[in-house]
Amino acid sequence: MLVLTRKKDEAVVIGDDIEIIVSEISEDKVKIAIKAPKSVKIFRKELLAAVEDENLKSADMPDLDIDELREAFKK
Amino acid sequence: MRSLEETNICFILIPPVFAYKDYDIEISDSTVKKLGIEKPEDVKLYAILTIPGNFKDATANLKAPIVVNVNNNKAIQEILDDEKYSIRHRIVKESDV
Numbered sequence: 001m002l003v004l005t006r007k008k009d010e011a012v013v014i015g016d017d018i019e020i021i022v023s024e025i026s027e028d029k030v031k032i033a034i035k036a037p038k039s040v041k042i043f044r045k046e047l048l049a050a051v052e053d054e055n056l057k058s059a060d061m062p063d064l065d066i067d068e069l070r071e072a073f074k075k
Numbered sequence: 076m077r078s079l080e081e082t083n084i085c086f087i088l089i090p091p092v093f094a095y096k097d098y099d100i101e102i103s104d105s106t107v108k109k110l111g112i113e114k115p116e117d118v119k120l121y122a123i124l125t126i127p128g129n130f131k132d133a134t135a136n137l138k139a140p141i142v143v144n145v146n147n148n149k150a151i152q153e154i155l156d157d158e159k160y161s162i163r164h165r166i167v168k169e170s171d172v
Binding site: 038039040041043044047048050051054055057058059061064068069 | 084085086087103104105108123124125126127130136138139152154156162163
């Protein structure tokens with residue numbers, strides 16, 4: 001892993017078309033600005049983890065009774 | 076929706092509008108490209124349900140819907156950066172219980 005030190009308003013460039021700028025620094029937070037093509041997906045990592053976690057829960061419902069579910073949806 | 080490789084893995088899906096009347100999302104360029112979507116009618120959206128024991132506690136994942144291109148049956152789970160939609164959106168209102 002590459003680790004760089006940057007000051008406020010300094011940037012790093014990744015590849016040809018991604019730029020990450022440090023726009024604000026406070027005690028335990030940094031605000032970063034990201035310039036990237038629209039095709040590049042950018043997510044907060046914890047969101048991806050939360051989705052993955054929820055998918056696992058959704059795929060693991062051993063007690064689910066499909067007929068009961070169908071009944072419930074008729075209402 | 077059932078896994079072709081692991082047939083014991085399946086997801087229960089619902090149309091997101093069942094859970095959220097005005098469900099409205101923007102599909103990312105990369106998903107449009109990967110699924111070969113050409114027009115809005117190509118797209119069907121589904122939300123994955125999680126049912127933890129009791130049906131009244133069921134939630135729909137509105138933050139990460141399944142986007143399907145009905146013409147080629149390719150699908151992707153799209154993750155939305157939208158505060159409006161929750162990963163665990165309750166589908167049974169307290170008043171209905």
